[in-house]
Amino acid sequence: MEFQWSAPQRAIASFRASLGRHLLWLAALAWSITPLQAADAPPIVIATASPAGVYHATGRTLCRLLDAPCVAQPSGGSAANLAALRAGEVTIALAQSDLQFQAVTGTGGFAEAGPDASLRSVMSLHGEPFTLVVRRDSGIDGFADLKGHAVNVGNPGSGQRGTMMTLLEAWGWTLDDFRPADELPADQQSLELCHGNIDAMVYTVGHPNPSVEQAVRLCNARLVDVTGPAVDRLVAETPYLARATIPAGLYGDDQPAVTTFGVRATLVASADTDPQAVHDIVAAVFNDLEAFKATHPAYADLTPERMIHDGLSAPLHEGAKRYYRERGWLPAETPSPDASEPATSTDPTQAPAADTATSG
Template structure:
């Protein structure tokens, strides 16, 4: 699918006039509270998603809003409803939305969902106070744990892990459902013993917990995690580098997903082409905006973590750059439900 990069064919701002036209076409025809032409759904202001949305808007020559939201699941619902131009979502939830599984089972598969590109890796991160006595995921049983607000990616990944672990939310005493921008203070105030966050690093919310209440990051490993990664194509083993938050912080072993940008097939191709061009025409400038982008390459960004077909606007740009040697794969089929057990056995 990916072939060697060729020199850029697009000057950095040559698409500006076209984007302005696209934005104008997307604007409401009337009304005093007209929305921006390009709307990118992000997540909590505390995370990398919102910083990424803001970066994309700064790179675009036209009206653009990085809109906060409840997170990945909420963003995918907004894309399906046609409420936003594009949105950020974890690769696991992208897969579930396009196949109509787990939290999207009631809505069913989204045949209009399209991938644009992948972004940074997002390790599943467990943060606890150093005095909590928690040294691994198994120690969370019977403790107060923030699992994330409904609609967030961290909540979705946590539920996937709990299923693999053989637990439910009832194994916590109790489970809390705070959004990401509230959980570090809840940890420091002693309202929760641990918090989880599926996020790019370094992250200011985690840094706040480490700085204010001597929190630490804990490995999330074990046979259940190994099976989960082996059986799930959009999950990988991940390592949070040593020294990101304190000089003595060791490397942390866990698993994770990738952040992805998605849109509806109904979003105008020129709008998506402009967003893609804003990033790839000067990828080094984009990568300089946040440390989480450090390992990004075109090869990884147009292949990893993408379960939905490529959006026409993105595919057009990648072809112009000579990066597509074949048509992208068709979306995955939903898993076949297991046969019910024979009660006589």
Template sequence: MKPCETVTKASAGVARLGGSLLLALALLQPAQAGETQIVIGTASSTGVYHITGQAFCRLIEGPCHARPSEGSVANLRDLRHGEVPIALAQSDQQYHAVEGRENFADTGPDDSLRALFSVHSEPFTLVVRREAGIQGFDDLKQRAVNIGNPGSGQRATMLQLMSARGWSLDDFALVNELPADQQSLELCHGNIDAMVYTVGHPDLTIRQAVDLCNAAVVGVEGDFVEALVDDAPYYSLAEIPAGLYYPEQPEVKTFGVRATVVASEATDPDQVYTLVAAVFDNFERFTAFHPAYSVLEPERMIKEGLSAPLHEGALRYYRERGWIEDEANGEENDAADEAETNAETD
């Protein structure tokens, strides 16, 4: 290599390093005076939760950061401990946090948890190597499976499904606990036969597995699935549209949850109001960020999948829009209706 080439490459490397340092420093800079940065806990940097957090930040006129995390369970714990003000979480994990069950049994009910709105549906998705011959959930027995990293919603949902089927981790030949952004490559390398993911569709991780190693999406059906859905208010039957990932892909029947946006009761109401207003005042722009948002309807988003009470900042916006009746007015109307009924009876 010629000396001038060496100098040129070294200079380019320094320039790239300098650019990276400048970017890092910019991210570390405090918000302008009087402005507090809105931080939103998401999940894997390749998943729809992170895309959703980034979409929120693009709509907000002010400092905002979508922070990757271990997932729903970790986000809900961080909210409770005051480590993040706003986060995304699966509707089932929101329910468990409110009730103090499953992953939150040790800490008890979180009375400080508040809901903002729900977003897209998240079908539980089973992706397999075609040569493994897996046609359904029951075929996973004695196979190598990635169930998701501790703290992730996909792992929590998988464990509930296994419990409904009467299985334990011992029923698999190998259990991997990789995060979502690593599991498709593990599948393509043949180190696992299947991976599970609770996610909005289409998803880049699943697309990667299909494109790189001809993976297939398989349905999750059976009496145990229907029983699980019937017993849990946060689950519902779901479908993944035919042809979404490859031409011959049939419609895939499964079940799922909803992605929800949550905060702590202690989170600044003005921050919550800012986020909620940014989404619903720019709703068409928001739904254009990802295909999973295309079927969203505001009237359903402020009700479905929400176990925690609505946050004060969200309530303020919904009342201004007339989407939720003021409690005081509601009580007056109820009293008026009761008086009218009594008068008719008399």
């Protein structure tokens, strides 16, 4: 007997067939459009650092503010970020001001690579005190006491490692003065301190910081001062360094204020980075700066004046300059920098001469 569909059944079958054809058409359309869209608008990749630090939190905050595909990419730290930016592997990067200076002048850890004439500043961010955290039973009361101890100096490519090497040179020490010098990344060092595998760890970072807090909470570690004649000379002779204080009470009621020195976190790009993308990032921060500052305690002292000058050795990116001019923070007639010249001045609107560079 031949099966006969009712009118409602025929209508449902017809609808399903029509729906199937439309879904196939939409799938084909999506397949044909998506690659083109991806080619036209690749995601913004912001190189950060360890997930335990403020850099990664900053990258994630910037991505949330943008109305565009964006990825906050963990990395080995400032030096690794600057190398990736130079190689065209990332769109934007976070880097310490001392490492930015060395990259643009081809000094310090960037001597072999040479000056990066394509490096451009976007903005300055939070202060990053050089932080020394020690076991209470280590007998370490200051930087001078580190000799002969097991110290984590940071993984190669990290900002903390770069600042540590600068300080060691000023102090007249080398890594051989530690027994041993460990190279742990930032997200591992606090547990190694607690396990007794190292006596001290250094971290160039904004505060409060989860890794430092973990060391204090889990193994009763303490923060100590980093002072002395070598630090005095370093701060006096180096434009991107300044004295810094870690406020009392950040890591417990009994934690005193800590005297040290530090750098600033900076946001950088390549001269080849799309000016509109850079303009959008800057606008996302400054159009509601108070909302941005509320996302992390380390941003408390940010002001537009500091953010467009402090710690910026490379010339400003065209996209950033366009926004700053729109806000009246830079004169409209500011000349564009000569991209063929490396920068050494702290004036981000100019490209200074390379012969003023000093080793960082």
